[in-house]
Amino acid sequence: MRMLLKITMDTSASNEAIRQGKLLNTLESTLRELDAEAAYFTVEDGCRTGYIFFDLADPSQMPKISEPFFMGLDARIHYSPVMNPEELRKGISAITPS
Template identity: 45%
Template structure:
């Protein structure tokens, strides 16, 4: 299932992670593991944010995704299912066919 993960990194923890090189390693590791179709980084809600859109095969992946963000960066994050415009069109057509 295509999901979007959006994380707000703790400023103090991410400052330290930038200084010691941990942030770059965590981001590289996440990109290697998730193979996201999109990855974005920037400010938001008064802090640093990262957003990844990727295919989550199984909910059992959540701990391996979440723990580096929690433990190393003090992040708050959410994961939600998302669709492309093509997915929405397909879903609406299926729904209409049932009605």
């Protein structure tokens, strides 16, 4: 299932990860491992934030994906299932008007 992984990084912890050269390593290894469809990075509510779109084949992958961000960046993690336009079209087409 296509998922959106939102990573909200603690500023102090991510500052330290940058100083130690670990932030980019964590992000790059995650993007490779997930074979991410897309990834975007911004600031949200004053925190470094990443949005990664990928296919989650098995929910048991979630701890392996999340823990590097919890342990190394004191991050908050959120997963949301998402659809592309074709999937949305298919889903809406399946709705039968009453």
